[in-house]
Amino acid sequence: MTDKKQLKARIRARMAKTGESYTTARRHTLGTQGTPDDHGWEFKGGLHPSTAVVSRLTGVPEPLVLLAGGGIGAGYILWEFKRHDSAALVMAFLNQWQYYDRWMTKTLGRLGVPYTNHTTGGAKGAARRMAEELDAGRPCVVLPDRYHIGYWRLPKELDGYGGHPVIAYRRAGGYVHVDDRGSGPILVPEDRMEAARGRVGSYKNSLYVLGEPPAQIDVAGAVVEGLRDCVEHLSSASDSFSLPAWRKWSRLLTDERNAKGWPKVFGDGTRVAGALLSIWEGVEPVGIDGGNLRDLFADGLDAAAGLLRREELGESATEFRRIHGMWHEMAETAVPYEEFGRIRELTAAVREAVLSDGAAREEDAEELWRLRAEADRTARKVDFSAIAERVSAIYSAESTAIARLREIV
Template identity: 50%
Template sequence: MTTAKQLKARVRARMARTGERYAVARAHVVGSAGDGAGPAVDAGWALRGGTDPDTAALANVLAHRGVTGPDGPLTEPLLLVVGGGLGAGYILWEFAHDDGRIVTLGFTHSWQYFDRRLATTVDRLGLDATWARTGGAAGAARALASTLADGDPAIIWPDRYHAGYWHLPPFLDGGGGHPVVAYASSGGRVHVDDRTLAPLTVPVADLDRARARVGSYRNAMLVVRSTGTVVPADRLRAAVLEGLRATVDHLGGSSTSFALPAWRRWSRLLVDARAAKGWPTVFADGRGLLRALASVWEAVEPAGMDGGHLRGLFADGLAQAAAVLDEPGLVAEAQRWREIATRWHALAETALPDDVPMIARLRELTATVTGAVAEGDAGAGERATAAEELWRLRAEHADAPPLDGDRLAAIRAEMSRHLGGIHDAEVAAVRRLGGLLAGA
């Protein structure tokens, strides 16, 4: 008989190998029948998991509040579509004060704005929702405590370092974070849903400090007031159409940082030795290169903290949008985006190849941390131990990745090739999607 510990180990090993999220990897390991149980329920809140932090948070709040569409739940994939769907973004930051070189990738519409997608989604659906931006920490703490005491879940934005359960190193203090749902408070701890499948709690003081850390969204809080509401069919149809059109407009833009040309630009910079921002130039001394490659894997794969490239989730949203809009052509487009998702997986595999033992260990440790977060408080000890080893290994190889110069050049060239193919495939997919919507 497989023990719970053995099952977790197998799930995390699959996450490291495939880049899948915990729930997906677990379903493959357990089998199609699963364990026969529904979602865990904690303090009246069902822990349903999810992929994209924004849309998973909202989908779980709406399910809790009994807000549905005319034909059933407003799912995470459909909410992703309503909020504007996909985006594209690439920036390579260089910081003189610590010689930092950080790769930032964006995969959703308006990814550079913390609140825009959620605000747009609730507005398009016509939901009653309130935002709070309390400047003072004490006032923000009281507002959250009062909201939870009233039985209302709140979407909040804590800094990951101060939230604590990701066990990040001090140099990531103030690095920001994604939205989570606070849904209860007891014993000096707040119950937090970060796409988790079991109860996860954070000390009140830590969460208050985490919410106040990042200036651009200090103490932000979104509370959906709608309850027992059915979004009318015409409203949902209009919301889905607006979201799809926003995807086409956004991805079809000309920005080389915030639209599809970003992938083409990144593809070129990976191999351009003459460009100031070319990877051969920026990483000529090898410093920071492993961090950059690891950040590509973590950002692209769903096994990372942010849910990955989301092309598969968008494909699921397109399939559901086909029914809402009575447009069967969207089903074929969904399949094309699933094929694009496989291209992104190939890019991530190239960036952080697991045939190198040390790199394979990095992937295993990253999956262990992410998987143990999904397991809630029960995984606290394992993720703390894994995170300690993870960041120690990354520090040991910060100045020189465990790959020789020829292998690194080959990796960059192959990544460039993959990105070129991704760019062309996404441009074609956006063009086809725009054509379908033209007559809607």
Template identity: 50%
Template sequence: MTSGKQLKARVRDRMARTGERYAVARAHVLGAAGGSGPVVDAGWTLRGGTDPDTAALANVLAHRGVTGPDGPLTEPLLLLVGGGLGAGYILWEFAHDDSRVVTLGFTHSWQYVDRRLAATVERLGLDVTWSRTGGAVAAARALARALAAGDPAVVWPDRYHVGYWHLPAFLDGHGGHPVVVYAASGDRVHVDDRTLAPLTVPTADLDRARARVGSYRNTMLVVRSSDAVVPADRLRAAVRDGLVATVEHLSGSSTSFALPAWRKWSRLLVDERAVKGWPAVFADRRGLLRALAGVWEAVEPAGMGGGHLRGVFADGLVQAAAVLGEPALAGEAERWREIGRRWHLLAETALPDDVPAIARLRELTATVSGAVAEGDAGAAERAAAAEELWRLRDEHAGAPLDEARLARVRTTMSEHLTAIHRAEASAVASLGAVLGR
């Protein structure tokens, strides 16, 4: 996977500094030397990816030989087909443990766990089977049958119970993202969570993780289409429908699930009178580091999710320009790349690495995420890093920032969000004009 501890350390250091995903950081560290091709495990090629949903589907389709008329159905293109980008901000306050949790959404329909994949496979006209049984025994049997038939399955495990993220108990039942289960070996299953080397999980742990969250308990998606080409007219319609969904969704008026969410969050970061304003909610500093770290981990691809995905969307626009024969779409891509850079600045502001404890926190987060990408070979390192990470987060729960620095952090984050809202609103309007909306 890597050529030694020094390379791993350099990759993870870059992840912590830049917020990049493991594969991207590794490619930069290796430079022109590159590396060997992708790892093949039990007949499954580990291709990595960024967005959990579209990476899972892209990898399944590649495995089954399902393509577009001009080549693979890539992760960026599938992101567009599924409705593209979204916007969302919610600050949860839970009375049972007096916790405060920041939730950010960056994809279309982010608040509905399986809706994007459902829309994607429907628009592409793929032959798929959904299983949504509530019973754990029946769900385990359905998965076993799929694997025995050689069919990889997309499932939605709870991150705490699936184990390899090594999360603390208070995150039990907080959900997770889709992964691909592609093989069984003894009492373990092989899981692709955008990994680049084999990652296995005890079957019992996966079964428990799949059954944990009631709203999507034991959901499973199996693609039946095989060695097929999505017709050109079907693909064009799917891409166009997905882009229209992006424009319509982001143009909505919701202050939680559309672009106004960024404007609301910008105001609440500095509003000292609002009940949900950060100055009031975090007046006692309880949960403050969790909130700030949550922003960094949600925005940057180095976290457990896919990050803000504006760059992946830009890549999709370039590909969509060819699919739709609309060169102006490629011209829209740079707008979204610039917006992605703005999101990176926001994340840097939220969790500044010139503070030693915060720098170490970022390093440990990158180590855990990087070691997941390294599969079973990284098991011991990610377990040790996670133990230190959560101990450090508990030790500095109120955030290691003095009041003056904290005020500057909130103010600068607010300014970044105001600029992001304006830039995204302008980019959405421009994209709508290209689409004739």
């Protein structure tokens, strides 16, 4: 095995075992190294897709972008797909996670960064506009469907399920060069990018181009406004888009009467593996969306403590790091390595390959989705009460932490 392959294997193994993001696992394995680049474009990684693109294009550290955008969020939806006889759990951890454009608008507005947002229902017009911007040297934030973009090598049944923002920064030789938080370019054929951007009608081929940031961004003001937004949002009564979503979920995990209760939905023991794996992928940074974000939020609070000269924010940071650990333990309870080790390893391998090589290895992706399908068809008995107890404890801890944060800001 070559040195490069050995390194990749070590990074993947760490990601599978710890649930860490590629960037974190790579840093722990390699230590600090220089920033890689492609024709002058520097790759700086990142955790969450939305916060990472804004950070990369404005120079504001990602933890502070998270705070400026309204901080963390909460969301729980259990989807049942009769067509594929499967169930998937959507867990969301970013403020206003269900409204990408609203999040972008308020985040860039608070940071004082000018931008243009182009939307159109026409694929050709959208492709032409992006080509013009890239040819003029202006990077674009676009929102492609993950299945059609290709490099994740997702199965056909996930066609049209949506995607996340990435930066298109160059086009050459019929390819668009994409930055998706990795250490090198992802090359996407222009026709594939066009199809991916147009696949989800509600996205309207969204394209953001950021202008020159102010010479001195008022990060402190943006952080204060964002933190107030955060506590207001998470103090609401919504049990779909605010902290009560965790309480609702903890109850549904053991509710034998409710049609949406997990004992009812997964009464025959099948299809539950997919839902459990959705928990692990959603909570842990090894997942596509960057995990539960409580660690990134804590980093932001630590930075804000110095920026705003408020030591109490550092105390809140400590609490949210503890809560991040609670999320990790809950994910481990739902998807123990002893039972799902190979699937976890393959999930890490796919993520690592995308971020280091520009695309998942076909054999890894095929094995991953084959094993997931087999696991979903296998009847298994799950102690939902153990997961419910941890989710309930998280709800209590986050409610208390947000109440304390409200007093500070």
